[in-house]
C-alpha cells in the first residue's frame with residue numbers, strides 16, 4: 001500500500017496514494033495511523049484525494065484514527081474527499097463525526 | 111456512436127468521440143466516412159484522440175475510408191492516435207499505409 | 221435456478237478466498253453496471269454501489285464463511301434477470317441471521333458493522349438463505 | 365476439464381450473441397490482466413492485448429458461430445491456470461480450419477482478416493478444437 005508521510009508546520013500529513021480502500025489494505029492504513037500517533041505525530045491530516053473507492057473497512061480504519069486522536073487529545077482531519085467517497089460518509093452519517101476539509105490547503109490553514 | 115463533423119479551411123474533420131472502436135460501432139464509422147465523401151467532403155481528417163481501444167474491425171473501417179479517398183483522388187489522414195492504438199497500426203504495418211499526424215494541428219497544417 | 225430463461229447475462233466467478241481479489245470482483249461488478257442498457261442518469265453512482273455491495277459481501281464471505289473443504293474459493297454470481305441486476309455471493313460457513321443484524325448506531329462509533337447496512341441501503345431486495353451449494357446472500361437492484 | 369485443480373481463478377461468462385456486449389467482455393478481460401500478481405512492467409499493454417483478443421474471438425463467435433438452438437448466447441471462460449491466463453471462447457457453428465487462416469497480406473489492404481492475426485501475434489498458445497460443448501478457441505498467455 002502506498003502511504004506517504006510529511007511534516008508541515010508541526011502537523012503530520014498522511015497522503016493515501018491508493019485508488020481503493022477496502023478490506024485488503026484498510027488494516028495497513030489503520031496500523032499506519034496508530035503508529036504515527038505512537039511516534040508522537042500531532043494533528044494528523046489524512047489526504048484522501050486519490051481515493052476513488054472506500055468500503056466499510058476503510059471507514060473503520062479512519063474511525064480508529066479519529067478515536068485514537070480523541071484519546072490523545074489531538075486533532076484528526078480528512079481532506080480531499082472525492083464526491084462518491086464523501087457520499088459514503090454521508091450515508092453512514094460519519095461526515096458529522098469527522099473533521100472534513102475540501103482540500104489539503106484548507107485543512108492545513110486551520 | 112458519437113461522431114462530430116466540422117469544416118476547416120476546406121477540409122472535412124471527423125472527430126470520433128468514443129473511447130472504443132470495435133465491431134459494435136465500426137460499421138457506423140465506415141458508413142459515416144463514405145457518406146462524407148459522397149456529400150463532397152475533401153481531404154478528410156479523422157481525429158482519434160479520444161479512442162483508447164481499436165480492434166480489427168475499427169482498422170477495417172479506416173482502411174475503407176483510405177481506399178475510398180484514393181478512388182476519389184482526395185486525402186485521408188488520421189490524427190491524435192493514442193500510444194496503444196498506434197501500436198495496433200504498427201503490428202499490422204498499417205502505419206505505413208495511412209497518413210498519420212500526432213495531432214489535429216499538424217494534420218490541418220499540411 | 222440462477223440461470224432461468226429470463227437471464228440475459230450471467231457471470232459465474234470463482235476466486236481464491238483472499239482479500240486481494242476484492243478489487244477485481246468489485247471492478248467487474250462496476251463494469252457490468254456501467255455497461256447496462258439505457259442512459260440512466262445515475263449510472264456512475266450505480267456502478268460505485270454495485271462495486272461496494274459486492275466488496276462488502278465478498279469480504280464477509282471471506283471472513284465468516286470458511287467452514288469446510290471448499291473454503292479456499294469464493295463463488296460470486298452476477299447476472300441480469302428480467303429487469304434486475306442480481307448479485308449472489310456464496311459462503312460455506314455456519315450462516316447467520318441476516319434480519320437480526322442491527323443498523324449501526326452512530327453514537328457508538330464502532331469500527332465495524334456497516335457492511336450489511338450498505339448492502340441494505342443500496343440494493344432493492346436482499347435475502348440470505350441456505351441452499352444445497354452453501355449459504356447465499358442474494359442482492360437485487362432494479363435497473364429500469 | 366476447464367477447472368482443474370491448478371485453476372486459481374475462473375470467470376464463466378454467458379452473454380447474448382450481440383456486439384453491444386463486446387465492450388463489457390473486453391473490459392472484464394482487461395481488468396483481470398491488470399489485477400494480476402506482481403509488477404510486470406507491461407501490465408497495461410497486456411491488459412489491452414487481452415481486451416483485444418477477447419473482442420476479436422467473441423466477434424468471430426457472433427459472426428460465424430450461430431448454427432443451432434444455443435445461438436443466442438456466447439460463452440466465454442477466463443481463467444488463471446498455473447502460470448497461464450486462459451481465454452476460451454465457444455461457438456456453435458460449423459467450425460473452421462484455424463491453422464489454414466493466412467497472415468494478412470499488407471499489399472491487399474483488405475478491410476478484414478486481422479482478427480486471428482492479432483490473436484496469434486499477442487498470445488503464447490492458441491488452439492481451435494471441437495468439443496462436446498461446441499467449438500472452442502483456446503488462447504493462453506504466460507503471466508510469470
Ligand SMILES: Nc1ncnc2c1ncn2[C@@H]1O[C@H](COP(=O)(O)OP(=O)(O)O)[C@@H](O)[C@H]1O
Nearest residue numbers: 280281284285311315316332333334335336337
Ligand atoms: N456470510 C456471513 N456469515 C456469517 N456471519 C456473517 C456473514 N456476513 C455477515 N455476518 C455477520 O453480520 C455482522 C455484520 O456484518 P457487516 O455489517 O458486514 O459488519 P462487519 O463484518 O464489519 O462486522 C458480522 O459481524 C457477522 O457477525
Ligand SMILES: Nc1ncnc2c1ncn2[C@@H]1O[C@H](COP(=O)(O)OP(=O)(O)O)[C@@H](O)[C@H]1O
Nearest residue numbers: 424425428429455459460476477478479480481
Ligand atoms: N468461430 C469461427 N467459426 C468459423 N469461422 C471462423 C471463426 N473465426 C474465424 N473464422 C474464419 O476465419 C477467417 C479469419 O478471421 P479473422 O482473422 O477474425 O478475420 P475476419 O473475421 O475479419 O474475416 C474469417 O473470415 C472466417 O472465415
